[in-house]
Amino acid sequence: MRVFISHSVTDQEFVEGVARHFRDKDHNVSVSTENPIGGSILSEISAGIRSADVLVAVVTTANPNIFYEIGLAAGASVPILVVANPGERLPSDLISVPFIQITGDGLRDMQAIVRRAEDVGAMATTRARNFSSADATLRAANRDPALLESLSPIDFERLVAELFKERGYDVTVAAKTRDGEADLIFTTKNRDTVLVEFKKLSRQSRVSVEAVRALLGIVSNFGASMGLLVSTSGFTASALALAANTPVTLRTLGEVLAARSEDELLANIIDDPVTLEQFNTIVGSVGYYFYRETEGFYMWKLKAKPPGGGDWVLPDLLTRRKPYCRTTHSDTLVYSRNDVADVLMEITGDGPFEVVRRIRAVLDASLQSASQTSSGATQTSRPPDAAGN
Amino acid sequence: VTTIADSTAFKNAERILPQHQAALTLLQGRLSTPGVARLSWLDLACGRGQIIASLDKNLSSQARSKVDYWAFDLDHAFARETRKAAESLGFATFETYVGDLSDFDKILPTGARFDFITLTNTVHEIEPIRLATLLVKCLERLAPTGSLFIYDMEKIKPLELGAVPWSRDNVRQILLRMLDAIGASSYRPEVGLWNHSTCNGWNVQLERQHLNLSGNDVSARMANAISEMRVEIVALLRQRLELCRASLETLTMYGAETAEEQEDKERLLFEFWSLSRALERDT
Numbered sequence: 001m002r003v004f005i006s007h008s009v010t011d012q013e014f015v016e017g018v019a020r021h022f023r024d025k026d027h028n029v030s031v032s033t034e035n036p037i038g039g040s041i042l043s044e045i046s047a048g049i050r051s052a053d054v055l056v057a058v059v060t061t062a063n064p065n066i067f068y069e070i071g072l073a074a075g076a077s078v079p080i081l082v083v084a085n086p087g088e089r090l091p092s093d094l095i096s097v098p099f100i101q102i103t104g105d106g107l108r109d110m111q112a113i114v115r116r117a118e119d120v121g122a123m124a125t126t127r128a129r130n131f132s133s134a135d136a137t138l139r140a141a142n143r144d145p146a147l148l149e150s151l152s153p154i155d156f157e158r159l160v161a162e163l164f165k166e167r168g169y170d171v172t173v174a175a176k177t178r179d180g181e182a183d184l185i186f187t188t189k190n191r192d193t194v195l196v197e198f199k200k201l202s203r204q205s206r207v208s209v210e211a212v213r214a215l216l217g218i219v220s221n222f223g224a225s226m227g228l229l230v231s232t233s234g235f236t237a238s239a240l241a242l243a244a245n246t247p248v249t250l251r252t253l254g255e256v257l258a259a260r261s262e263d264e265l266l267a268n269i270i271d272d273p274v275t276l277e278q279f280n281t282i283v284g285s286v287g288y289y290f291y292r293e294t295e296g297f298y299m300w301k302l303k304a305k306p307p308g309g310g311d312w313v314l315p316d317l318l319t320r321r322k323p324y325c326r327t328t329h330s331d332t333l334v335y336s337r338n339d340v341a342d343v344l345m346e347i348t349g350d351g352p353f354e355v356v357r358r359i360r361a362v363l364d365a366s367l368q369s370a371s372q373t374s375s376g377a378t379q380t381s382r383p384p385d386a387a388g389n
Numbered sequence: 390v391t392t393i394a395d396s397t398a399f400k401n402a403e404r405i406l407p408q409h410q411a412a413l414t415l416l417q418g419r420l421s422t423p424g425v426a427r428l429s430w431l432d433l434a435c436g437r438g439q440i441i442a443s444l445d446k447n448l449s450s451q452a453r454s455k456v457d458y459w460a461f462d463l464d465h466a467f468a469r470e471t472r473k474a475a476e477s478l479g480f481a482t483f484e485t486y487v488g489d490l491s492d493f494d495k496i497l498p499t500g501a502r503f504d505f506i507t508l509t510n511t512v513h514e515i516e517p518i519r520l521a522t523l524l525v526k527c528l529e530r531l532a533p534t535g536s537l538f539i540y541d542m543e544k545i546k547p548l549e550l551g552a553v554p555w556s557r558d559n560v561r562q563i564l565l566r567m568l569d570a571i572g573a574s575s576y577r578p579e580v581g582l583w584n585h586s587t588c589n590g591w592n593v594q595l596e597r598q599h600l601n602l603s604g605n606d607v608s609a610r611m612a613n614a615i616s617e618m619r620v621e622i623v624a625l626l627r628q629r630l631e632l633c634r635a636s637l638e639t640l641t642m643y644g645a646e647t648a649e650e651q652e653d654k655e656r657l658l659f660e661f662w663s664l665s666r667a668l669e670r671d672t
Contacts, residue, residue, distance in 0.1 A: 208650035210657075213636045220628060221558050236646035241639035 001121045004052035004078075006032045006070065008063040014106070015058060021110045022117070032069060045069065050076045054121035056113060058083045059090065060102070070094070079120045083113055134162035135257070142253050148200075148232060156200045157183050160230060160256070169262060171196075182218060182227070188262055192225035199231045207231040207250075209238040215248050226266060230256055258351045274340045274359065282340060282362045286347050407585060408540040408592055412440050412507050413447045415538055415594070419505060420452040427481060428456050431503040431530065434490055434511035435460035438471035441478060450479050458483040459503070461493050491519035494526040502532040512541040513554040517626055517667040521618035524567060525611050529604075531597035540592035543582075548659045553667055557582045557591035559625050563618055564593065570617035571610045573600040623671055630664040633657050 003022050007015045019029045030048040049055055055073040057066055059082055073080050082099045084090060090099075098120050102109050131137040138159055141148040151159070157173075161184055164171045170187040182195035197215050199207045211229060219227040227248040229235075235243075235250050243250045249266055251259075259265035274282070280289060344355045419428055432440060438460070444453065458480045460471045468485045475483045488496040490511070506527050515523060527537050545552050555563075561580040568576055576599040581592050600607070637657050645651040 206647050206650075208645075208647055208653050209636050209639055210650070210653035213632050213657075216632055217556070217629065218558065221562060236650055237643035238636070238639040238646065238650065241643055242636055 001054065001118065002028045002030075002052045003054055003056060003117060003121070004030050004032070004049050004069075004073075005056045005058065006049075006066050007058035008061050008066060011058050011060055014109075017106060018056070018058075018110050018113050021114045025114060025118075027114075032065070046072055049073050049078060052078050054078065054117050055080045056083060056117050057081070059088065060085050067091070070097075081113070081117050081120045133166055134159045135166055138163055138253065139257055142232075142257060151200070153198070153200045156232070157198050160184070160196075160198060163256070169265075182215075186228065188225075188266065193222075194226040194228050194266060195219055195222065195224045196228045196230065199229065199233075201231065201233045205233045206236045207233070207239055208236050209242050212239045212242045212246075212248055212250070216242075216246055219247055228266060255356070278362055279340055281365075282344065282359055283347065285358070285362070286344070288347060407583065408509065408590060409440050409443075410447075411540070411592065412509060412538050413444070415536070416505060417448065417452070420448065420455055426455060428504045429459065429502070429532070430456055430505045430507070431459045431461065431497075432471075433461050433493060433506060433508045433527070434514070435462050435467070435471045435485075436464075436510070437467050438474040440507060440509060441471070441474055444478055453479045454481055456480045459497070459501075460485045461490070461497070462487060463489055490515060491523050493523070494530065497530070501530070502535065503530055504532050504535045506531065506535065506537045508537065508539045510541055512539065512560075513545055513549075513552045515553075516670060517553050517622050518619060518671045520563070521567070521615045521622060524564075524618070525571070525614050528567075528571070528595065528597065528600070529607050529611065531595075533597060535597045537595040537597075538592070539595075540590055542588045542590045544589065544656070546588060548656060550659065551663050551666060552659075553626075553663045555591070560591050560593065562625065563621055564595075566621040567614050567618045568600075570614040571600065571607065572602060576600060619671075623668070626664055626668055626671075630661070630668060633661050633664060637661060 005015055005019060015031060019031055022029045030052070032045055032048075049069060049072045052073070055070065055078050057070050057073075057080060059066055070080055070082075080097050082090065082094060082097050084099065084101060086101050086103075098116065100109075100113060100116050131140060141151060141159075161171055161173055164184070164186065172185045172187075173183075183198050184196035186194040186196050188194060195215070195218060197211070197218075199211060201207065207229065212235075215227040215229055218224075225247065229243075229248060229250050230253065231250070232253050234252060240250065251265070256265065283289065340359060341355045344350070344358060348355070348358075350358070416428075416430065419425060435441075441458070448456075458475055458478075460468065460475065460483070462468045462471065462485075465487050468487045472483075472485045475485075486493070486496050508523075508527065512520065531537060541554065543554055543556050545554050557580050564578065564580065568574060568578075578593055578595055578599075583590055583592065602610075637654075640650070640654050640657070645654045
């Protein structure tokens with residue numbers, strides 16, 4: 001745990017004792033009045049506080065610097081432990097902050113401060129820099145939109161590059177090689193080159209057909225084997241359709257995280273957008289059915305048959321406000337595979353790859369029955385060949 | 390060819406492209422080189438005189454007096470405007486020519502060679518199949534130490550019917566093919582990508598001396614370079630058209646899901662027309 005101790009010079013001796021107790025327990029301690037070597041004191045202090053897991057503020061005197069440092073910690077969501085003398089009147093803003101009173105028994109106080117700081121630090125909300133790996137950070141970011149938003153596109157690229165390295169993949173940051181307009185170059189075990197492009201968008205956005213088209217062009221111009229387009233949100237139906245059966249694979253962040261091997265990561269398992277009928281077959285396999293409440297184009301619901309029978313119910317969690325579109329040439333409703341996968345993950349609690357396999361199975365089956373029908377038709381209409389078959 | 394640069398963007402400080410400044414910076418460097426008493430500059434597709442618009446601030450009157458300025462545009466009105474701007478700048482000499490860009494070589498006096506040729510913000514206006522000839526003719530028109538500076542946008546906004554903008558990658562492929570065919574395969578000029586608040590573009594400088602070829606060599610290999618480049622250009626156009634068609638196909642089936650995709654759809658429609666037209670003219 002990283003501990004930052006904020007105090008005034010009058011408490012120097014006491015604070016040195018506290019710091020020693022933290023270090024004895026293998027914590028990393030910075031102290032506010034230690035002079036930094038060069039640079040601005042404020043920026044050193046600010047960086048120290050922002051990277052700390054807990055701020056211990058010894059407010060035995062009303063030193064404005066300490067209150068400033070408490071403010072910095074509060075702004076950076078770093079948990080705070082206030083250490084004060086008995087009878088010390090704290091500013092009203094601080095009265096609900098975790099607090100420990102000095103008794104005057106030095107050893108006992110120091111041990112108590114370490115113990116309380118450990119508790120307070122452990123309650124810290126998860127923040128990006130606290131994660132031990134890129135995998136953990138990205139998983140948290142995939143769950144928590146606020147955390148994802150707080151990552152800059154460059155942070156995001158760097159994290160995914162780190163994630164790939166953690167998984168033992170051979171990746172190069174393209175900016176350094178300047179050979180391609182991709183963000184990363186991924187070399188597979190078979191020595192194939194995959195150009196990786198990231199799209200960090202807000203949750204509500206969708207990566208459009210243009211991004212797929214651009215990457216297809218780049219992949220072909222650079223003679224790369226494949227392109228991998230990673231989106232923090234989903235893809236539009238047109239983007240999915242364009243990528244189907246091409247060397248460009250589309251992956252959401254969730255899918256990237258769930259991929260257990262290079263093959264799973266790169267295989268182009270993107271199918272054409274799912275039709276309403278296929279959608280019902282997919283959710284029907286787990287006891288749900290599509291239900292459209294109104295004629296509205298942007299509202300759809302699923303209804304469920306409770307286990308053991310009974311009437312259809314409309315569980316709240318399966319009411320979505322998601323766009324779907326009609327194909328222009330028919331009245332077929334289509335959904336983006338990402339939306340269908342989202343729903344299925346929510347219903348079943350399965351990971352994206354299990355869900356994708358489930359969707360895939362249904363789509364394959366409908367494809368097969370379609371081809372059987374058409375090949376059957378061909379056979380009946382085919383004239384007998386020379387051999388008379 | 391549609392009319393070139395009919396906008397007044399160069400009068401709006403926020404929209405002035407940094408690449409105009411880059412052309413001027415290169416010019417500054419050349420004119421400051423000791424021993425340079427005269428410099429001939431061909432401003433191909435000068436438009437309304439975008440590059441010389443702020444020349445009074447970029448070059449001293451002494452430097453300007455060393456310049457023989459040749460301006461070329463296909464629009465009479467633009468050429469007149471450029472002429473007017475040039476009159477007050479104190480060039481050693483200046484000439485304006487009007488004609489189709491791909492015919493510039495036929496229109497300019499035979500034998501005229503240039504120390505500096507600028508081809509700015511224009512490549513998208515050039516019929517793709519004539520691009521090869523234009524670029525090779527530019528090389529041929531360079532003085533032994535002359536240089537050619539080109540930049541253009543990767544995407545045109547607002548959209549223009551018939552315009553074919555090129556990406557940095559494609560430009561690099563086309564130029565490398567040209568250099569290989571002309572016998573200068575050891576010269577690999579950098580093609581840069583730049584971002585501006587209003588657009589993205591690419592730029593490149595080609596130095597005549599790095600070709601390491603005599604004038605006769607260039608003339609002898611020109612026809613081959615042009616035909617090889619055309620093969621490359623047509624292949625790129627076909628590939629782009631195929632991707633464009635496939636994208637429009639999916640948009641026809643599934644529609645545009647976001648406002649951004651709606652914009653893409655419009656750009657793709659324009660691109661489809663430009664590319665089909667360009668390929669049609671090739672056959």
